[in-house]
């Protein structure tokens with residue numbers, strides 16, 4: 001999923017793609033090139049995002065425990081039942097670790113580890129959006 005314009009037209013982008021596949025260069029360089037591609041692919045550098053920095057970027061997710069809809073901000077990873085709790089507050093633009101998040105992780109991780117099903121996939125997606133699958137998320141628990 002490339003951005004609509006920009007990196008895919010530039011030579012460094014092609015260099016990155018080539019480097020990530022080139023068997024003749026070191027693994028470290030390849031890994032670095034792949035990391036750059038993943039970051040761009042993730043939309044972290046999306047230049048079309050003109051929303052103010054203090055605005056939550058909200059995604060609707062299916063909460064696998066009871067199949068209700070919850071709302072999560074992709075930046076600060078807050079996850080709430082009522083979307084007004086996000087639209088009515090400012091986004092700190094960084095993940096904030098709380099006991100509430102730990103509780104969410106404790107619910108989602110076992111569900112995501114189950115055999116593939118609608119519930120398992122919903123749990124996996126929620127973990128992904130909430131940034132709870134990333135290495136180190138646990139370590140941020142103060």
Ligand SMILES: [Zn+2]
Pocket residue numbers: 055056057073074075076077078090091092093
């Ligand atoms: Zn936010």
